[in-house]
Amino acid sequence: DAGITQSPRHKVTETGTPVTLRCHQTENHRYMYWYRQDPGHGLRLIHYSYGVKDTDKGEVSDGYSVSRSKTEDFLLTLESATSSQTSVYFCAIALRADTEAFFGQGTRLTVV
């Protein structure tokens, strides 16, 4: 999967707890993305990064924050998880903005 590792692959957490998902790449790609996927909504962009410490919001960023302190890692944090954040989360990487993005295998998060 193009040198992308998401961790954990599955997680169950309680409402109100903080959660951090990690995306690690070995491709030295500049761009990294976090998406969530829910039935009937396809893939929706949460946040993305276009370089170390350069991040921006996507269409569904409320309740999420990200950090990218080094090229290979892009962290997604839910400060206080809610049931509406139960979803499958995908990380993607791209060499440039105008090249294809490669996706990880996804993280299934359940907030109870």
Place this chain on the structure above:
Amino acid sequence: GESVGLHLPTLSVQEGDNSIINCAYSNSASDYFIWYKQESGKGPQFIIDIRSNMDKRQGQRVTVLLNKTVKHLSLQIAATQPGDSAVYFCAENMDAAGNKLTFGGGTRVLVKP
């Protein structure tokens, strides 16, 4: 498997026939488009891409057509096979800086033997 396709439009195709999947994109300034295939329980997989200075691009058994006038993208799959059964998404690079890759809603393709 993943229930991502619960409410998606579905295209049923006979094995061996050609498939055409359509996508309307939203931003006339978008200059790069990608088609992805997603099988149950997996992440999206790149199929083919096209830039806005082209109106057609061909790959192995797949062709993408771009009509900028009506902001329409299509994916044609020739001689559809059972392994083509999946959900297909189009994506566009739609912000002013070209950084933001945004996806359409997806179409489920079911190949009948």
